[in-house]
Amino acid sequence: MVKKPQLGPKYPFPEAHIPILVARINELATGSIVLIVETLYQELKDYKVKKNSIEAKVREIAVKKGRVWVANQNIPSGGPTEPATT
Numbered sequence: 001m002v003k004k005p006q007l008g009p010k011y012p013f014p015e016a017h018i019p020i021l022v023a024r025i026n027e028l029a030t031g032s033i034v035l036i037v038e039t040l041y042q043e044l045k046d047y048k049v050k051k052n053s054i055e056a057k058v059r060e061i062a063v064k065k066g067r068v069w070v071a072n073q074n075i076p077s078g079g080p081t082e083p084a085t086t
Contacts, residue, residue, distance in 0.1 A: 009050065009052045009053040009056050010050075010052075011049075011050050011053050012053055012056075012057075013049065013053040013054060013056065013057035014047065014049065017044060017047065017049065018057075018061070020040070020043065020044070021040060021054070021057060021058070021061070021071075022061065022071045024036065024039055024040055024043070025058065025061075025062050025069055025070070025071045026070070026071055028069075029068050029069075029070075030068065030069065031064065031066075031067040031068050031069065033055060033058060033059075033069065036054075036058055036069060037051055037054045037055050037058065038051075040054050040058075041054060
């Protein structure tokens, strides 16, 4: 039996909502991916974001350190950024 390559979710997580995702991961500071997914799903329900796309993006941009999910440092959190100097 040949295994098919694993595909991403049918509806990918919208890039515009990544700052919200990163903020919630860091704010909740929990080891439960279910809690993170459910919280974000309720918050982004109006934008029709699916749970499987939220979970896939959490697993992509966050790591579990000890017992807590933490967003990677190189992901923009949507906070104030410094203007580029020329």
